[in-house]
Amino acid sequence: xxxxxxxxxxxxxxxxxxxxxxxxxxxxxxxxxxxxxxxxxxxxxxxxxxxxxxxxxxxxxxxxxxxxxxxxxxxxxxxxxxxxxxxxxxxxxxxxxxxxxxxxxxxxxxxxxxxxxxxxxxxxxxxxxxxxxxxxxxxxxxxxxxxxxxxxxxxxxxxxxxxxxxxxxxxxxxxxxxxxxxxxxxxxxxxxxxxxxxxxxxxxxxxxxxxxxxxxxxxxxxxxxxxxxxxxxxxxxxxxxxxxxxxxxxxxxxxxxx
Amino acid sequence: xxxxxxxxxxxxxxxxxxxxxxxxxxxxxxxxxxxxxxxxxxxxxxxxxxxxxxxxxxxxxxxxxxxxxxxxxxxxxxxxxxxxxxxxxxxxxxxxxxxxxxxxxxxxxxxxxxxxxxxxxxxxxxxxxxxxxxxxxxxxxxxxxxxxxxxxxxxxxxxxxxxxxxxxxxxxxxxxxxxxxxxxxxxxxxxxxxxxxxxxxxxxxxxxxxxxxxxxxxxxxxxxxxxxxxxxxxxxxxxxxxxxxxxxxxxxxxxxxxxxxxxxxxxxxxxxxxxxxxxxx
Numbered sequence: 001x002x003x004x005x006x007x008x009x010x011x012x013x014x015x016x017x018x019x020x021x022x023x024x025x026x027x028x029x030x031x032x033x034x035x036x037x038x039x040x041x042x043x044x045x046x047x048x049x050x051x052x053x054x055x056x057x058x059x060x061x062x063x064x065x066x067x068x069x070x071x072x073x074x075x076x077x078x079x080x081x082x083x084x085x086x087x088x089x090x091x092x093x094x095x096x097x098x099x100x101x102x103x104x105x106x107x108x109x110x111x112x113x114x115x116x117x118x119x120x121x122x123x124x125x126x127x128x129x130x131x132x133x134x135x136x137x138x139x140x141x142x143x144x145x146x147x148x149x150x151x152x153x154x155x156x157x158x159x160x161x162x163x164x165x166x167x168x169x170x171x172x173x174x175x176x177x178x179x180x181x182x183x184x185x186x187x188x189x190x191x192x193x194x195x196x197x198x199x200x201x202x203x204x205x206x207x208x209x210x211x212x213x214x215x216x217x218x219x220x221x222x223x224x225x226x227x228x229x230x231x232x233x234x235x236x237x238x239x240x241x242x243x244x245x246x247x248x249x250x251x252x253x254x255x256x257x258x
Numbered sequence: 259x260x261x262x263x264x265x266x267x268x269x270x271x272x273x274x275x276x277x278x279x280x281x282x283x284x285x286x287x288x289x290x291x292x293x294x295x296x297x298x299x300x301x302x303x304x305x306x307x308x309x310x311x312x313x314x315x316x317x318x319x320x321x322x323x324x325x326x327x328x329x330x331x332x333x334x335x336x337x338x339x340x341x342x343x344x345x346x347x348x349x350x351x352x353x354x355x356x357x358x359x360x361x362x363x364x365x366x367x368x369x370x371x372x373x374x375x376x377x378x379x380x381x382x383x384x385x386x387x388x389x390x391x392x393x394x395x396x397x398x399x400x401x402x403x404x405x406x407x408x409x410x411x412x413x414x415x416x417x418x419x420x421x422x423x424x425x426x427x428x429x430x431x432x433x434x435x436x437x438x439x440x441x442x443x444x445x446x447x448x449x450x451x452x453x454x455x456x457x458x459x460x461x462x463x464x465x466x467x468x469x470x471x472x473x474x475x476x477x478x479x480x481x482x483x484x485x486x487x488x489x490x491x492x493x494x495x496x497x498x499x500x501x502x503x504x505x506x507x508x509x510x511x512x513x514x515x516x517x518x519x520x521x522x523x524x525x526x527x528x529x530x531x532x533x534x535x536x537x538x539x
Binding site for chain 1: 319339344347349353354355357370371374375416419
């Protein structure tokens with residue numbers, strides 16, 4: 001009994017310590033005046049994290065849009081309201097599935113890569129040697145990745161939604177024969193920039209931040225061994241996936257006035 | 259320059275009464291030593307005595323629990339993060355693994371400190387990098403990547419990078435470990451030359467007695483968190499302390515036991531409880 005309480009207490013302390021360390025890494029990397037001289041590093045990371053994630057994002061967006069069209073049509077056609085297909089698909093993609101699924105993909109594709117890279121740099125003493133050269137790895141390695149995640153994620157989420165809508169129109173309009181005018185005009189009427197699209201973008205910005213934050217933290221604090229790095233990489237994917245899903249719930253709760 | 263004032267002091271580094279622990283293990287228990295300016299100082303001792311930890315304390319990567327670590331008259335643990343990074347510009351450190359940046363070529367690795375800390379034009383950086391690479395004999399390898407180099411070459415490039423900013427202090431972490439005899443000779447010669455030509459204070463952390471003794475002006479032997487002997491190499495060889503003799507002569511057993519603490523051997527062999535030794539544990 002006493003041992004259980006002790007374990008619980010230890011767990012709590014460890015959790016708070018981890019949060020504190022993660023917070024301090026974030027604080028030191030981002031809030032200490034970003035240097036313009038490091039802009040090229042940010043661009044490079046936007047390529048590594050963002051551009052290289054485009055293919056998987058686009059493919060997934062297309063598939064999910066197509067599936068939504070198939071299933072949505074099946075249900076809507078029973079009520080003769082298949083013309084609302086465009087509206088339904090667009091809302092679901094822009095507000096929920098776009099940010100969430102691209103966030104999950106980003107965690108798997110880019111987050112794991114960031115953790116493994118930083119973890120290996122730590123294990124091979126590259127971070128130490130950078131410190132001894134008088135360059136702060138938080139500024140040079142961590143900060144550009146955080147910024148890149150923050151910038152790339154909303155763009156990826158938008159891409160996901162746009163390609164998804166295109167996929168659903170291919171299936172819905174061109175294949176299943178939904179009237180094209182209705183498909184697009186219901187979408188145009190029903191989707192509002194401020195109340196739908198912007199909220200989706202805000203979600204994806206938060207996800208981008210949280211996923212890269214978890215990824216750099218796990219890499220930076222990884223135990224410098226092969227086992228440690230593999231554990232850290234796994235943790236990045238697990239933690240950031242859970243974080244995306246849980247945060248999505250709360251963001252929806254707050255932003256959509258429930 | 260505020261450093262000119264400090265240059266007058268005799269000791270480049272002063273460590274006094276430093277206590278440091280990792281977890282429950284006490285690494286240093288009130289260690290004190292001085293590194294005179296412009297000399298080659300060897301820090302020796304068995305593996306696991308915290309020699310590398312000592313370098314990290316000097317470089318400010320670790321903070322002692324107690325005691326003073328002073329470099330050029332500045333107390334390292336008391337410095338702010340920014341001041342610390344400034345001080346490190348005048349230190350070079352050679353890591354055992356080399357620790358080259360694997361995404362940069364040899365040239366860019368050596369150019370890295372120059373690019374981040376100076377505003378020199380590109381052609382001047384190029385010349386400086388080529389000079390540094392020439393001094394370690396690897397100018398021809400400037401376009402290669404760290405993955406394409408042997409261990410010894412890696413360490414030489416790392417050395418060129420460590421001296422890129424002409425530091426006043428350079429720390430070598432196990433510079434001789436794992437080198438073939440030729441590479442070993444090269445590195446020994448390089449350390450000596452750098453010290454003589456540029457007057458860099460050099461600290462060599464090593465357990466290779468002969469190589470270190472051949473170039474060091476002063477040697478400290480560390481064991482159990484304390485300095486157990488110090489002096490010029492020749493004096494140290496004459497020292498009659500059994501601990502120092504065991505280390506210098508490389509005797510397997512002595513005050514430093516060969517065996518890690520364990521239960522009685524006979525008891526363990528006869529007690530056929532294999533659960534503790536299963537590979538699947």
